[in-house]
Amino acid sequence: MGVSMRDVATAASVSVGTVSNVLNSPDKVSPSTVARVQAAIDSLGFVRNDAARQLRAGRSRCVGLVVLDVGNPFFTDIARAAEREAGDHDLTVLLGTSDEDASRESAYVDTFDEQRVFGLMVSPVGDDLGRLDALRRRGTPVVLVDRDATGSPFDSVAVDDIAGGRMAVDHLCGLGRRRIAYVGGPLTLRQVADRRRGAEAAIAAVPGASLEVIETPTLSVLAGRGVGDELQRRRPAERPDAVFCANDLVAMGVLQSFTMMGGSVRVPEDISLIGYDDIDFARSAVVPLSSIRQPTARIGATAVELLLAAASDSPHRHTPSNPVFQPQLVARASTLGAGHQ
Structure with missing residues (x-):
């Protein structure tokens, strides 16, 4: 059996109610009594039963x-x-x-x-x-x-992820990029869908610009690396000249693929790359990663x-x-x- 409030009360020569006040409303108890009850708690190794207290209160x-x-x-x-x-x-x-x-x-x-x-x-x-x-x-x-x-x-x-998606692609188009790939998924995730909508709105405002959507199964580094590998297998003329990733983890994977031993794509000379979230790793990547920051x-x-x-x-x-x-x-x-x- 564990130590109970009654055991503490007996050791401190006070009532169970006083022990409860010391635990929950110490301002109602004199400092000397608080000290005596606390000494009994420390001596006996009493641990309050928060589960029971929460049941009585109805909410934890x-x-x-x-x-x-x-x-x-x-x-x-x-x-x-x-x-x-x-x-x-x-x-x-x-x-x-x-x-x-x-x-x-x-x-x-x-x-x-x-x-x-x-x-x-x-x-x-x-x-x-x-x-x-x-x-x-x-x-x-x-x-x-x-x-x-x-x-x-x-x-x-x-x-506002729609605004964020538009901001990312506006930045890429402002740098002269016209063949943009949007990478992320699943596309059913609201955040991924909204960032895509923003990207599409930006593309629609730039004559000659196009958006290729590449869906990934997850928003992970590994998924991004797979997309990077696939882009490198394409002929240079069939690759996008910029990639906007639905988050920084995917972008980090794409960057890893491009920059690993034997990588055939230079960032940003061949393909500009931007992510989303501005996680701490973005600024410390081998090529510091542009990103859309969220507060x-x-x-x-x-x-x-x-x-x-x-x-x-x-x-x-x-x-x-x-x-x-x-x-x-x-x-x-x-x-x-x-x-x-």
Whole structure:
């Protein structure tokens, strides 16, 4: 048997209620009594039963966060910022990764629901949000991350990916590139689709420009390397003169393929290359990578702020908030050439 609050109360010669106040509302107890109870806790090795406390309260102090790929530094940075903001409000973030798999996402949502989390932040795989909506209607706050949910009952925080896609291709076309390839996938992912839409809008405004869409199974370095290998097998006249990748991991893979031993493509002389997210590795690549920067710290912190605001309202009276941040072009050597870091 573990040490109970009653054991602590007996050792400190106080009531169980006093021990509870020391643990939860120490300002209600005299400093000398707090010291005596704390000494008994330390001596006995008492560990509070948070699970029981959460059952009584009906909601835990944990927040669930489900991202598409925890191996992507973009989502790691969002999680880190969310942890900092949550910690300022006595909340703990529990992290799960769906690996872009709707069934894994659903399993995490079910698990966090069973744990009675304070709220849930999700970067959804697809457009079927019925399970999340049921959770929201039952009183658990839900915030969509990296997804604009304007016009829906959900709070959300996102970046304008259509603007980001257009920004990337405008940059390439401004450098004189006309045969652009857009690389990423699956194309059903909302972020990938929106960045493609932005790229298509930019191409439509430039006479003589074309856009080739190359779908990848995942947004990974390995998938990008495969595309780079395929482009090198083409005759030079059949290759694009610029590549826009749906994220930096894919772009890093393309760059690895081009620059590995025996690579036949020079960046940016033969093919200009730009990614998306501006992860830390982008600036330290063998050819520093141009990218579209997203404000990850603001995304993570804002998601927690929206969750707290939703938690303070009735789910039937809450008016959702849907901030959309603007991305930023960061141009480096992979498009501008040597001397640009």
